[in-house]
Amino acid sequence: xxxxxxxxxxxxxxxxxxxxxxxxxxxxxxxxxxxxxxxxxxxxxxxxxxxxxxxxxxxxxxxxxxxxxxxxxxxxxxxxxxxxxxxxxxxxxxxxxxxxxxxxxxxxxxxxxxxxxxxxxxxxxxxxxxxxxxxxxxxxxxxxxxxxxxxxxxxxxxxxxxxxxxxxxxxxxxxxxxxxxxxxxxxxxxxxxxxxxxxxxxxxxxxxxxxxxxxxxxxxx
Amino acid sequence: xxxxxxxxxxxxxxxxxxxxxxxxxxxxxxxxxxxxxxxxxxxxxxxxxxxxxxxxxxxxxxxxxxxxxxxxxxxxxxxxxxxxxxxxxxxxxxxxxxxxxxxxxxxxxxxxxxxxxxxxxxxxxxxxxxxxxxxxxxxxxxxxxxxxxxxxxxxxxxxxxxxxxxxxxxxxxxxxxxxxxxxxxxxxxxxxxxxxxxxxxxxxxxxxxxxxxxxxxxxxxxxxxxxxxxxxxxxxxxxxxxxxxxxxxxxxxxxxxxxxxxxxxxxxxxxxxxxxxxxxxxxxxxxxxxxxxxxxxxxxxxxxxxxxxxxxxxxxxxxxxxxxxxxxxxxxxxxxxxxxxxxxxxxxxxxxxxxxxxxxxxxxxxxxxxxxxxxxxxxxxxxxxxxxxxxxxxxxxxxxxxxxxxxxxxxxxxxxxxxxxxxxxxxxxxxxxxxxxxxxxxxxxxxxxxxxxxxxxxxxxxxxxxxxxxxxxxxxxxxxxxxxxxxxxxxxxxxxxxxxxxxxxxxxxxxxxxxxxxxxxxxxxxxxxxxxxxxxxxxxxxxxxxxxxxxxxxxxxxxxxxxxxxxxxxxxx
Numbered sequence: 001x002x003x004x005x006x007x008x009x010x011x012x013x014x015x016x017x018x019x020x021x022x023x024x025x026x027x028x029x030x031x032x033x034x035x036x037x038x039x040x041x042x043x044x045x046x047x048x049x050x051x052x053x054x055x056x057x058x059x060x061x062x063x064x065x066x067x068x069x070x071x072x073x074x075x076x077x078x079x080x081x082x083x084x085x086x087x088x089x090x091x092x093x094x095x096x097x098x099x100x101x102x103x104x105x106x107x108x109x110x111x112x113x114x115x116x117x118x119x120x121x122x123x124x125x126x127x128x129x130x131x132x133x134x135x136x137x138x139x140x141x142x143x144x145x146x147x148x149x150x151x152x153x154x155x156x157x158x159x160x161x162x163x164x165x166x167x168x169x170x171x172x173x174x175x176x177x178x179x180x181x182x183x184x185x186x187x188x189x190x191x192x193x194x195x196x197x198x199x200x201x202x203x204x205x206x207x208x209x210x211x212x213x214x215x216x217x218x219x220x221x
Numbered sequence: 222x223x224x225x226x227x228x229x230x231x232x233x234x235x236x237x238x239x240x241x242x243x244x245x246x247x248x249x250x251x252x253x254x255x256x257x258x259x260x261x262x263x264x265x266x267x268x269x270x271x272x273x274x275x276x277x278x279x280x281x282x283x284x285x286x287x288x289x290x291x292x293x294x295x296x297x298x299x300x301x302x303x304x305x306x307x308x309x310x311x312x313x314x315x316x317x318x319x320x321x322x323x324x325x326x327x328x329x330x331x332x333x334x335x336x337x338x339x340x341x342x343x344x345x346x347x348x349x350x351x352x353x354x355x356x357x358x359x360x361x362x363x364x365x366x367x368x369x370x371x372x373x374x375x376x377x378x379x380x381x382x383x384x385x386x387x388x389x390x391x392x393x394x395x396x397x398x399x400x401x402x403x404x405x406x407x408x409x410x411x412x413x414x415x416x417x418x419x420x421x422x423x424x425x426x427x428x429x430x431x432x433x434x435x436x437x438x439x440x441x442x443x444x445x446x447x448x449x450x451x452x453x454x455x456x457x458x459x460x461x462x463x464x465x466x467x468x469x470x471x472x473x474x475x476x477x478x479x480x481x482x483x484x485x486x487x488x489x490x491x492x493x494x495x496x497x498x499x500x501x502x503x504x505x506x507x508x509x510x511x512x513x514x515x516x517x518x519x520x521x522x523x524x525x526x527x528x529x530x531x532x533x534x535x536x537x538x539x540x541x542x543x544x545x546x547x548x549x550x551x552x553x554x555x556x557x558x559x560x561x562x563x564x565x566x567x568x569x570x571x572x573x574x575x576x577x578x579x580x581x582x583x584x585x586x587x588x589x590x591x592x593x594x595x596x597x598x599x600x601x602x603x604x605x606x607x608x609x610x611x612x613x614x615x616x617x618x619x620x621x622x623x624x625x626x627x628x629x630x631x632x633x634x635x636x637x638x639x640x641x642x643x644x645x646x647x648x649x650x651x652x653x654x655x656x657x658x659x660x661x662x663x664x665x666x667x668x669x670x671x672x673x674x675x676x677x678x679x680x681x682x683x684x685x686x687x688x689x690x691x692x693x694x695x696x697x698x699x700x701x702x703x704x705x706x707x708x709x710x711x712x713x714x715x716x717x718x719x720x721x722x723x724x725x726x727x728x729x730x731x732x733x734x735x736x737x738x739x740x741x742x743x744x745x746x747x748x749x750x751x752x753x754x755x756x757x758x759x760x761x762x763x764x765x766x767x768x769x770x771x772x773x774x775x776x777x778x779x780x781x782x783x784x785x786x787x788x789x790x791x792x793x794x
Contacts, residue, residue: 183567191573
């Protein structure tokens with residue numbers, strides 16, 4: 001096992017312990033869950049609260065972000081990357097000033113879903129969830145005062161992208177799921193002339209994260 | 222409250238202030254530099270982290286605590302805006318910039334005269350304050366040269382003493398000698414751009430950058446890691462003030478840097494002479510520096526803000542503002558952009574020095590005939606990542622092509638396929654000066670020190686600017702299609718918002734009645750006050766990034782202070 005793998009495992013272990021059952025739950029790809037049973041009534045109740053979100057909020061955010069960035073075989077999505085964990089930790093720390101923004105936004109979303117479909121977001125069918133998200137995105141969802149529907153949508157979308165593609169040290173992009181999806185090799189410290197001029201995909205290992213930065217001097221040949 | 226005495230106090234030790242700190246302290250003057258942020262080290266910048274530095278803008282002032290606000294017109298309430306080039310540490314914006322290092326063209330210094338001579342006075346919008354600079358390219362050439370050699374700039378010359386050189390920028394003004402360092406290697410996107418622009422008969426070249434293409438002055442050459450714009454360089458190959466001029470200032474023994482020091486007022490006596498500055502320390506304490514010479518060199522907005530905050534009975538409209546022009550003629554680079562994406566090749570835009578990798582100058586300044594086009598002036602056109610750095614968080618900000626949604630499986634599949642297969646071609650478009658585009662003090666928003674935020678009132682959607690932008694967008698599409706990309710699509714318009722490279726507010730001129738500083742960046746009203754940076758630019762010059770011109774002007778000022786002002790303090794003009 002390389003040092004990188006060791007440190008990554010140690011980190012993931014820590015992250016999983018910190019986030020309760022979330023990490024274990026998140027590895028089930030959406031498509032797989034869908035194949036087993038209809039999504040409707042069966043959304044997990046195990047998106048337990050983390051550092052900031054309560055149980056219901058966790059369940060909603062996990063479902064919402066998965067629709068923004070759905071997983072499929074060979075294509076990791078928000079659950080695979082543990083985007084929920086990323087947003088939860090961010091709201092408990094760097095984005096603490098957005099806590100009320102999220103609380104209000106989630107309350108308004110819940111009210112809107114119950115008015116429209118008589119159910120909370122996580123218990124809607126995917127098609128209904130997508131309709132709700134579209135209504136937010138286009139500002140057509142009723143009952144949003146602060147945050148406005150579009151504002152709330154844009155923030156969740158931005159934070160989903162961060163959770164997919166930020167370094168795993170921040171709690172998302174689990175096992176480099178986001179970076180593997182798009183082919184980003186992480187913070188490489190040098191590229192050769194052949195590499196910067198090559199037309200092929202860049203595949204040189206390892207994909208590096210902050211925890212596993214090799215402290216070798218940068219070089220270029 | 223602490224009070225210190227010194228020969229020179231410099232507020233803001235960035236692209237301009239860092240040069241003055243080094244040159245004046247080396248000349249034997251006692252210099253104190255005030256910097257509101259920390260002084261970081263090269264070791265602080267490894268490893269690279271896109272979330273921290275690009276997304277959360279760790280090297281820029283936090284807009285929640287140090288806001289700059291923007292409104293389109295006087296009827297709107299201004300809201301905090303994101304600022305691209307603002308710095309939050311010693312070295313200022315040069316720590317995190319893309320390091321583009323351009324000289325302006327000869328005609329850029331006399332845009333008004335040249336426009337009238339070629340197209341007639343009616344070609345200039347009646348409400349524009351387009352003007353000529355009080356100095357010429359020939360005046361500035363030795364200082365451009367000095368900046369390139371002292372700091373370390375890599376590029377391919379296109380005009381040495383009038384001799385045109387293929388492969389360089391054939392539109393550039395004559396330079397006395399070549400760049401100190403050869404151009405940075407082209408990457409895949411640069412080669413694609415070169416090929417397409419060349420096919421169309423344009424003149425592509427490797428953009429000049431203050432990034433070392435090989436070892437220079439004890440610093441290592443670039444490793445092409447791609448983390449330039451928004452990041453600090455992890456090996457010091459970017460020629461920021463941190464690794465170039467601050468060590469020189471330190472070695473002089475005459476320079477003291479005070480970090481965590483937020484200047485809030487320029488002090489003056491009854492005669493109107495500047496006597497020093499007041500600043501808040503990191504603990505909130507009020508402190509003062511008494512100095513014979515006061516040099517203001519923070520970012521654009523803060524020059525105007527400091528003058529407006531320092532009004533006196535003698536200067537009731539702001540310190541050194543008898544002209545009434547402080548805060549006026551605000552300008553920003555407008556942008557047009559297309560994205561291109563390929564099915565049959567990778568581009569790997571995350572590699573290589575990140576911003577504006579290769580350029581053409583064919584449609585910049587007055588390098589092309591504007592007859593019948595309905596606008597004057599132009600743009601620099603270049604190939605870049607969408608976000609000027611190529612990580613996936615930045616590139617995910619691109620608008621997807623028509624028909625592709627912004628979220629869901631459709632967006633996922635688009636981004637998963639094209640993240641490594643796309644590039645952006647962008648026009649960085651000159652903006653004309655208008656007196657009613659302004660910076661003033663926001664009556665509603667205050668910063669962490671309780672000072673009113675600088676407020677920008679600006680809307681780029683004026684007829685000349687809209688025509689120029691649309692012309693450039695079509696050029697970008699033409700080049701995009703010439704790359705044989707499978708997808709070529711435009712970025713959305715900006716809604717009148719300020720773009721990059723904010724300039725103006727303390728414009729330089731030949732007449733004290735219609736400008737704030739003279740050609741030496743010296744206040745007309747207060748001879749022992751110098752005001753540095755792009756706030757002094759009377760016009761944007763062109764679509765070129767301003768830093769090298771800011772730095773050349775700082776050398777002009779340092780020479781004038783050391784060789785003339787010090788012996789005979791007083792007006793230099």
